[in-house]
Amino acid sequence: xxxxxxxxxxxxxxxxxxxxxxxxxxxxxxxxxxxxxxxxxxxxxxxxxxxxxxxxxxxxxxxxxxxxxxxxxxxxxxxxxxxxxxxxxxxxxxxxxxxxxxxxxxxxxxxxxxxxxxxxxxxxxxxxxxxxxxxxxxxxxxxxxxxxxxxxxxxxxxxxxxxxxxxxxxxxxxxxxxxxxxxxxxxxxxxxxxxxxxxxxxxxxxxxxxxxxxxxxxxxxxxxxxxxxxxxxxxxxxxxxxxxxxxxxxxxxxxxxxxxxxxxxxxxxxxxxxxxxxxxxxxxxxxxxxxxxxxxxxxxxxxxxxxxxxxxxxxxxxxxxxxxxxxxxxxxxxxxxxxxxxxxxxxxxxxxxxxxxxxxxxxxxxxxxxxxxxxxxxxxxxxxxxxxxxxxxxxxxxxxxxxxxxxxxxxxxxxxxxxxxxxxxxxxxxxxxxxxxxxxxxxxxxxxxxxxxxxxxxxxxxxxxxxxxxxxxxxxxxxxxxxxxxxxxxxxxxxxxxxxxxxxxxxxxxxxxxxxxxxxxxxxxxxxxxxxxxxxxxxxxxxxxxxxxxxxxxxxxxxxxxxxxxxxxxxxxxxxxxxxxxxxxxxxxxxxxxxxxxxxxxxxxxxxxxxxxxxxxxxxxxxxxxxxxxxxxxxxxxxxxxxxxxxxxxxxxxxxxxxxxxxxxxxxxxxxxxxxxxxxxxxxxxxxxxxxxxxxxxxxxxxxxxxxxxxxxxxxxxxxxxxxxxxxxxxxxxxxxxxxxxxxxxxxxxxxxxxxxxxxxxxxxxxxxxxxxxxxxxxxxxxxxxxxxxxxxxxxxxxxxxxxxxxxxxxxxxxxxxxxxxxxxxxxxxxxxxxxxxxxxxxxxxxxxxxxxxxxxxxxxxxxxxxx
Numbered sequence: 001x002x003x004x005x006x007x008x009x010x011x012x013x014x015x016x017x018x019x020x021x022x023x024x025x026x027x028x029x030x031x032x033x034x035x036x037x038x039x040x041x042x043x044x045x046x047x048x049x050x051x052x053x054x055x056x057x058x059x060x061x062x063x064x065x066x067x068x069x070x071x072x073x074x075x076x077x078x079x080x081x082x083x084x085x086x087x088x089x090x091x092x093x094x095x096x097x098x099x100x101x102x103x104x105x106x107x108x109x110x111x112x113x114x115x116x117x118x119x120x121x122x123x124x125x126x127x128x129x130x131x132x133x134x135x136x137x138x139x140x141x142x143x144x145x146x147x148x149x150x151x152x153x154x155x156x157x158x159x160x161x162x163x164x165x166x167x168x169x170x171x172x173x174x175x176x177x178x179x180x181x182x183x184x185x186x187x188x189x190x191x192x193x194x195x196x197x198x199x200x201x202x203x204x205x206x207x208x209x210x211x212x213x214x215x216x217x218x219x220x221x222x223x224x225x226x227x228x229x230x231x232x233x234x235x236x237x238x239x240x241x242x243x244x245x246x247x248x249x250x251x252x253x254x255x256x257x258x259x260x261x262x263x264x265x266x267x268x269x270x271x272x273x274x275x276x277x278x279x280x281x282x283x284x285x286x287x288x289x290x291x292x293x294x295x296x297x298x299x300x301x302x303x304x305x306x307x308x309x310x311x312x313x314x315x316x317x318x319x320x321x322x323x324x325x326x327x328x329x330x331x332x333x334x335x336x337x338x339x340x341x342x343x344x345x346x347x348x349x350x351x352x353x354x355x356x357x358x359x360x361x362x363x364x365x366x367x368x369x370x371x372x373x374x375x376x377x378x379x380x381x382x383x384x385x386x387x388x389x390x391x392x393x394x395x396x397x398x399x400x401x402x403x404x405x406x407x408x409x410x411x412x413x414x415x416x417x418x419x420x421x422x423x424x425x426x427x428x429x430x431x432x433x434x435x436x437x438x439x440x441x442x443x444x445x446x447x448x449x450x451x452x453x454x455x456x457x458x459x460x461x462x463x464x465x466x467x468x469x470x471x472x473x474x475x476x477x478x479x480x481x482x483x484x485x486x487x488x489x490x491x492x493x494x495x496x497x498x499x500x501x502x503x504x505x506x507x508x509x510x511x512x513x514x515x516x517x518x519x520x521x522x523x524x525x526x527x528x529x530x531x532x533x534x535x536x537x538x539x540x541x542x543x544x545x546x547x548x549x550x551x552x553x554x555x556x557x558x559x560x561x562x563x564x565x566x567x568x569x570x571x572x573x574x575x576x577x578x579x580x581x582x583x584x585x586x587x588x589x590x591x592x593x594x595x596x597x598x599x600x601x602x603x604x605x606x607x608x609x610x611x612x613x614x615x616x617x618x619x620x621x622x623x624x625x626x627x628x629x630x631x632x633x634x635x636x637x638x639x640x641x642x643x644x645x646x647x648x649x650x651x652x653x654x655x656x657x658x659x660x661x662x663x664x665x666x667x668x669x670x671x672x673x674x675x676x677x678x679x680x681x682x683x684x685x686x687x688x689x690x691x692x693x694x695x696x697x698x699x700x701x702x703x704x705x706x707x708x709x710x711x712x713x714x715x716x717x718x719x720x721x722x723x724x725x726x727x728x729x730x731x732x733x734x735x736x737x738x739x740x741x742x743x744x745x746x747x748x749x750x751x752x753x754x755x756x757x758x759x760x761x762x763x764x765x766x767x768x769x770x771x772x773x774x775x776x777x778x779x780x781x782x783x784x785x786x787x788x789x790x791x792x793x794x795x796x797x798x799x800x801x802x803x804x805x806x807x808x809x810x811x812x813x814x815x816x817x818x819x820x821x822x823x824x825x826x827x828x829x830x831x832x833x834x835x836x837x838x839x840x841x842x843x844x845x846x847x848x849x850x851x852x853x854x855x856x857x858x859x860x861x862x863x864x865x866x867x868x
Contacts, residue, residue, distance in 0.1 A: 005446060005447050005448065006038075006445070006446055006447075006448055009030075009031055009034050011448070012030075012034040012037075013030065013034075015445055015448050016444075016445065019442060019443060023440040023441070023442050023458065024438065024440055025074065025440060025442075025458055025460065026071045026460070028071060029071065029073075029074045029460060032073070032074055033074055033442075033458065036074070036075075036076050037076070037444045037456070038446075040076070041076065042075075042076050042078065043075065044075040044076075044077070044425055044459070045425075046065070047063065047064060047065045047068070047073075047075070048061050048062065048063060048064060048425060048471065049061075049062045049064045050062075050424060050425060050428040052107075054379065054381060056107065056110070057107050057381045057382070058107060058379060058381060058430070059107065059424075059427070059428040060428055060430050060470050060471075061425065061428040061429050061430075061470065061471040061472075062468065062469070062470055062471070063465045063466070063467060063468065063469045063470075063471055064467065065467060066466075066467050067464070067465070067466055067467070068461050068464070068465045069461070069464055070461050070462055070463050070464050070465075071460060071461065071462065072461065073460065073461070074458050074459060074460040075458070075459045075460070076456050076457075076458065076459075077422050077423055077425065077426035077439065077456060077457040077458070077459050078422075078423040078426075078456065079420040079421065079422065079423070079455055079456065079457065080101065080102070080105060080420075080421050080422065080423045080424070080427075081098065081101075081102060081420060081421040082418060082419070082420040082421075082455060083418070083419055083420070084416050084417075084418065084419070085416075085417070085419060085661065085734070086416075086734055086736060088395065088398070088419075088734060089391060089395060089731065089734045090734075092390075092391040092394055092395070093391055099389075099390040099391045099394055100390060102390075102394045102398070102421065103390045103393055103394055105401070105421065105423075105424050105427050106382060106393075106394060106397040106398065106400070106401060106427075107382065107397075108382045108384055108390070108393040108394065108396075108397050109390065109393075111386045129160070129161055129166070130166055130169060132160075133157065133160055133162065133166065133170065134170075136157070136160070137155075137170070137175060140152050140155060141175075151176065151177075151178055152175075152176050152179065153176075153178060153179055153180045153181070153262040153263075153264075154179075154180060154181045154258075154259045154262040155172070155176060155179055155181070155182050155183070156183045156259065157182075157183065157184055157187070158183055158184070158185045158186050158187075159185070159186035159187065160187060161187060161188055162184065162187040162188065162189060163187070163188045163189065163190070164189055164190055164191045164194045167184075167189060167194060167195070167198055168194060168197075168198065170198075172198060172201075172202065173198065173201030173202055176202075177202075177204075178204050179202050179204065179205055180204060180205065180206045180207070180248070180262050180263060181205070181206060181207040181208075181257075181259075181262060182199075182202065182205060182207070182208050182209070183207075183208075183209040184208075184209065184210055184213065185209050185210070185211045185212055185213075186211070186212045186213070187212075187213055188213070188214065189210070189213045189214065189215050190213075190214045190215050191215065192215055192218075192219035192222065192223040192226075195210065195215060195223060195227070196223060196226045196227055196230065199227055199230070199231065200226070200227065200230025200231055202231065203231065203233070204233055205231050205233065205234055206233060206234065206235050206236065206248045206249070206252075206263075207234070207235065207236035207237075207248075207249075207252065208227065208231075208234060208236070208237055208238070209236075209238060209239065210238055211238055211239065216238070224237060224238075228242055228243075228244070232244065235248050235249035236249050236252065236283075239282075239283070240283055240284035240285075241280075241283045241284065241285045243286070243287065245285070245290060245292075246290055246291065246292040247270075247271070247272060247292040247297070248263055249292075250272060250275075250278065250280075250292050250293060250298075251263060251271055251272060251275070253278060253279055253280055253283070254272070254275045254277065254278045254279070255277075256271055256272070256275065270297060272292065272297050272298050273297070273298070273299055273300065274300055275298060275300060275301060276300050276301060276302045276303065276328075277301075277302070277303040278298070278301055278303065278304050278305070279305040280304070280305060280306055280309065281305045281306070281307040281308050281309070281333070282307065282308035282309070283308070283309055284308075284309060284310070285306075285309040285310070285311060286309075286310055286311065286312060286313045287311070287313040287314060288306075288309075288311055288314055288319060288322065289314060289318075289322065294322075294325070295325035295326045295327065298326065299327075299328070300328055301326050301328055301329055302328045302329060302330045302331060303329075303330070303331040303332075304323075304326070304329060304331070304332050304333070305332075305333040305334075306332070306333065306334045306335075306339075306340075307333050307334060307335055307376075308335065309335075309339070310339065311338075311339035312339070314339065316339060316340050316341045319339055319340055320340060320341075320347070320350040320351065323340075323351060324350065324351060327353070329351070329353065329354065330353065330354060330355045330356065331354070331355065331356040331357075331359075332347075332351065332354055332356070332357055332358075333357075333358050333359065333376075334347070334357075334358070335496060335498070336358070336371070336372050336373055336374065336496065336499065337372070337496065337498055337499045337502055338496075338498070342371065342499070342502065343371040343372075344357055344358070344365050344370060344371055344372065344373040345365065345366065345369065345370075345371055348362050348365060348366060357373055358373040358374055358376070359376070360373050368480065368481055369481055370481055370486060371486075372486050372495075372496065372499050374495065374496060377489065377493035377494060377495060378493065378494045379430075379492060379493055379494075380400060380491075380492055380493060380494060380667060382396060382397035382400065383396070384396065384397075392730065392731070395730075396665065398421065399491065399665060399667035399668045399671050400491075400492055400667060401421050401422070401427050402419045402420070402421060402671060403419070403420055403421075403422065403439075403441065403457070404417050404418065404419045404420070404671075404674050404675060405417070405418055405420075405441045405455075406418065406675070407443075407450065416658070416659065417659065417674075417675040417676075418455075420441075420455065422439070422457055426439065426457060426459065429459075429471055429472060429473045430470070430472050430473075431472060431473065431474065431475040431489075431492055431493075432472035432473070432474065433474065435462065435463075435472045435473045435474045436461060436462060436463040436465055436469065436471060436472055437459055437460065437461055437462060437471050437472065437473050438459075438460060438462050438473060438474070438477065439457050439458070439459050439473050440457065440458050441455060441456070441457050441458075442455070442456050442457065442458050443455055444456060475489075475491075475492055476488055476489065484625075484628045484629065487500070487628045487629045487632060487670075488628065488670050488673070490632055490666065490667075490670055491666070491667040491670035491671050492667070495632075497636045499629075500629055500630075500632040500633035500636055501633045501636055501637055502633070503629040503630050503632075503633045504629075504630045504631075504632075504633025504634045504636075504637060505633070506630075507627065507630035507633075508630075508634075510609075511609055511613040511614045512613055526704045526705050526710060526860065527860055528858070528859045528860040529565065529566075529588070529858045529859070530554060530858075530859060536553070536554060536555060536556040537554060537555050537556070537565045537566055537858060538555075538556055538557070538558045538563060538564050538565045538566070539555050539556065539557050539558070539564060539565070539566045539567075539568060539854075540557070540558050540559070540560065540561040540563075540564035540566070540567050540568070540569070541557070541567075541568040541569060542569050542570060542571065543568065543569070543570055543823075545826060545827065545830055545850065546568055546850055548830075549830050549846075549847055549848075549849060549850040549851070550850045550851060550854055551847075551851060552851050552854065552855065554859060555854060561581045561582070561583055561587075562581065562582040562583070564587060565587065565588060566587070566588045566589075566590075566800075566854075566858065567583065567587055567588065567589045567590065568590045569589075569590065569823075570823045572591070573589050573591060585798065586798065587798065588798045588799070588800055588858070589796075589798065589799060589800075590799075590800060590801045590802070590823065591799060591801050591822065591823075592703065592706060592794050592795070592796050592799040592801055593793060593794055593795070593796045593799065594791055594793050594794045595794060595801070595803075595822060597787055597790075597791045597794060598783075598787055598803065598820040599653075599803070599820050599821060599822040600652050600653050601650050601651075601652050601653070601679045601819055602623040602625070602652050602677070602679050604819065604820055605618075605621040605622075605623060605679060605681075606623070607786060607787050607790060607791065608621075608783070608786060608817070609621075610786075610790040611785075611786025611787070611789055611790050612782070612786055615782070616814060617779045617782075617814065617815055617816055617817055618816070618817050619681050619682040619683075619684065619816060620634065620681070620682040621679055621680070621681040621682070622634070622679060622680045622681075623677075623679055624649075624669075624673050624677070624678050624679065624680050625673075625677050628670070628673070631669070631680050632666065632670075635647075635666050635669075644664075644685050645664045646662065646663070646664045646682075646683040646685050646728070647662070647663060647664065647669060647680050647681065647682060647683055648660065648661070648662050648680075648681050648682075648683045649661045649662075649663070649669060649672050649678045649679070649680050649681075650678060650679050650681065650819075651676050651677070651678055652676075652677050652678065652679065659675055659676060659678075660740070662683055662733045662739050663733060664730075664733075684808055684810055684816055685728060686810060686811040687726070687808055687809065687810055687811065688765065688808075688809035688810060688811055688813055689726055690719070690721065690757070690760070690761055690764070691760075691764070692725045692726060693721055693722045693723070693724065693725055693726055694721075694722040694726050694738075694739065694740075694808075695719050695720060695721045695722065695808075696719070696720050696806050696807060696808045696818060697717055697718070697719055697720075697776070697806070697807045697808070697809075698717060698718055698719075698720060698804055698805075698806055698824070698828075699713060699714070699717045699776065699780065699804070699805045699806075699807060700713070700714035700716065700717065700802055700803070700804060700805075700824065700826065700829065700853075701713060701714075701780060701784070701802065701803045701804075701805050701868075702714065702801075702802050702853060702856050702857055702865060703784070703799075703800070703801050703802070703803065704800060704856075704857060705795070706784075706787070706788045706792075706794050706795040706796070706799075707788060707792065707795040709784060709785060709788050710867075711780075711781070711784050711867075711868045712856055712862065712865040712866060712867050712868065713777060713780065713838075713865065713866045713868055714802075714829075714852075714853070714864065714865055715836040715838050715839035715840075715842075715844060715864045715865060715866060716754075716829045716834065716836065716844050716849060716864065717754065717838075718754050718757075718828050718829070719752060719754065719757045721750050721752065722737060722738060722739070722740060723737035723738075723750060724737045724738040725738070726738065726739075751828070751832075753832065753834055754834050754837060755834060755835045755837050758837045765813070767813060769837065770838070771813075772809065772813050772815070773837075773838055775813075775814070775815050776807055776815045777866075777868055779807070779815050779817060780805055780868060781868040783805070783817060783820075784868075800857040800858060801822075801857075802823075802824065802853060802857075803820050803821060803822065803824065804820065804821035804824025804825075805817070805820055805821075806818040806819050806820075806821070826849060826850075829846060829849040830846045830847065830849050830850070831846050832846050833845045833846050834846075836864065838866065839864065839865075839866050842864065844864050848864075852864045852865065
């Protein structure tokens with residue numbers, strides 16, 4: 001890469017070639033990009049305007065110029081906040097003005113006013129209010145007569161402070177005996193018997209609204225039964241259909257009936273025959289089958305909305321058969337999953353005449369293979385409490401706005417991703433599946449190298465834009481259904497909970513307890529590798545610890561892997577490496593075939609789940625690349641049942657807790673997928689603590705054979721301690737030294753000798769360590785038995801290996817498996833002499849650790865190891 005300062009467009013293209021290609025910016029705009037970057041031209045203000053929406057809880061971007069052709073211009077968008085995730089809270093608290101700016105940008109800088117204040121509606125005496133209502137009734141009668149109507153059939157008495165006594169005094173059944181619709185919404189009626197007494201006198205009533213009256217809080221169920229029994233013609237009660245619904249209710253929802261056209265008591269013709277559009281959403285319909293709702297009565301129906309109705313009294317097959325009879329039906333809106341089934345594809349298969357399903361073109365649904373279609377997703381809006389600090393509000397809201405990238409130079413890729421927030425204009429771009437703009441991050445390197453880079457985002461139109469259009473982008477650009485697009489939209493929108501709960505239930509059924517055939521414990525068959533006196537076993541290794549501490553005379557070292565009897569390496573040895581290094585199948589290697597089934601976190605979860613379902617020693621775990629829908633369903637079920645919802649996200653194959661996050665935010669869980677493939681595991685919220693702090697245990701497992709299973713547990717294990725007192729306070733979730741225990745690379749390492757740890761732990765918790773240790777032994781044995789059973793291909797006759805097994809204890813001292821590590825870091829074991837608290841209780845010298853390991857694996861010895 002060039003290191004000289006960029007002087008012209010040719011230099012710019014040469015230095016940024018890879019970035020330009022990755023960004024997707026059209027080549028026709030590259031010169032314009034260079035010009036604007038060079039002059040730092042931010043001219044978007046002359047073309048766009050940010051305006052509030054969703055009652056001020058969100059903002060959108062409006063195009064204010066007359067016209068802009070697609071791919072004709074681009075704009076620089078500044079990054080208002082750039083950070084590493086672990087630094088987010090600290091920056092908000094320490095950088096002047098940052099929290100205020102982010103809170104304003106994310107619309108969380110206002111206090112949501114409560115509507116709970118009681119409003120005094122007393123305006124004058126009871127007599128005066130009664131007089132006012134009587135005047136309203138007289139006016140209704142006069143207006144009806146002026147229109148040439150004999151009697152009032154639709155009466156709206158809303159928010160008039162009508163109480164029980166006043167309702168009785170109105171004598172509605174005397175004044176309006178043939179009333180069809182009565183609305184008493186927003187009054188002060190409290191007595192159910194009064195309501196039933198007065199309403200049941202209106203024998204022709206088709207619709208009754210009592211919404212927002214105190215009486216509904218205590219007596220809705222029993223009052224509804226009494227009213228329906230006394231008014232058999234009632235079709236709509238409190239906005240919902242009754243089981244008696246028919247032509248009048250359908251006509252009301254289709255716009256045929258209203259205050260100006262209430263209908264009549266007896267229809268001799270079919271008023272529904274010309275109706276083309278019918279919105280039945282959220283009417284709490286249990287049974288759609290009625291004489292009025294039929295293709296015969298509604299022959300012209302082309303649009304139908306059934307959202308929000310349980311329809312549980314009808315089977316999906318019967319409903320689809322019913323709808324198939326509406327030959328003119330072209331547009332349908334329905335919950336998916338819902339009463340018509342779990343799949344949009346299945347619905348379209350049964351109703352091939354549909355052109356739009358949930359406002360999405362049927363051909364597009366078939367082309368993309370989407371099962372769940374919902375074009376009316378409501379946005380997730382930030383929630384906060386009035387006394388919540390701005391920094392906390394921003395932390396909760398930021399997942400709706402963040403974008404991310406990872407830096408890389410010619411030598412390596414950065415292990416930690418960078419997150420950023422676009423400026424006020426960029427952050428106002430809302431999502432669309434059919435966007436008219438695209439945004440892409442871009443690093444401008446004016447000095448020709450990464451150290452001089454300045455980050456921007458580039459905005460350009462992908463469609464022709466006219467004045468007044470809202471400008472949108474695709475939050476999941478390039479992510480199709482094979483990458484769980486619909487599920488990932490849950491980060492920004494309220495998606496159908498029912499669908500995800502069903503996906504979780506289907507997945508959970510697969511995890512029912514199962515019986516594994518455990519490999520039997522047999523006498524050792526591997527034997528010693530030494531064949532004759534004076535013959536040493538030649539070892540090739542790239543691990544300094546092995547070179548330093550393997551001092552037994554039975555072993556010698558070679559620098560050429562081709563000459564080695566034993567290859568002990570941190571590098572993965574596959575067939576290509578074997579061929580390149582001249583390694584043969586007769587040489588012993590410190591890894592087993594297919595050991596990824598244990599040492600990669602997503603494969604470890606699959607191995608445990610295939611073998612045991614959901615054992616008590618393994619937390620619920622989801623591979624987000626495959627099981628996001630099930631995870632979302634689990635989250636919703638826990639939310640519904642009032643259970644804790646704290647989760648930990650771990651990369652598939654990174655050590656030292658790199659890119660590992662603890663969160664209870666569903667949007668955060670989904671967005672964190674963008675920084676690489678991860679598992680999402682239920683966090684152990686209540687672990688056993690040591691001196692009030694978290695800890696885990698590192699065990700070393702020696703494996704001689706997977707078939708038959710020959711495994712040993714080193715008598716040397718150690719505790720790893722967090723530095724801070726454990727807390728579930730939300731503010732602590734970003735604190736590495738509170739929630740993580742690996743301090744070798746980050747933070748201060750607080751070492752404690754294992755015997756001291758065990759003695760103090762027993763005293764603190766009044767437990768016997770050997771009881772815990774036996775449970776840990778049993779768990780580790782079960783883990784390797786399960787792996788040997790479900791992955792017989794893991795066996796290798798010339799394989800010998802050690803694995804680090806990390807264990808945490810919950811508050812009831814149940815061991816929980818965290819992860820398994822290939823070629824574990826054994827610095828602690830080599831550095832310290834310790835008295836074994838298990839096995840024979842001997843003194844184990846650190847310098848002899850690898851002597852014991854190699855003695856067990858290659859010489860058939862059992863010094864300082866325990867067979868499992």
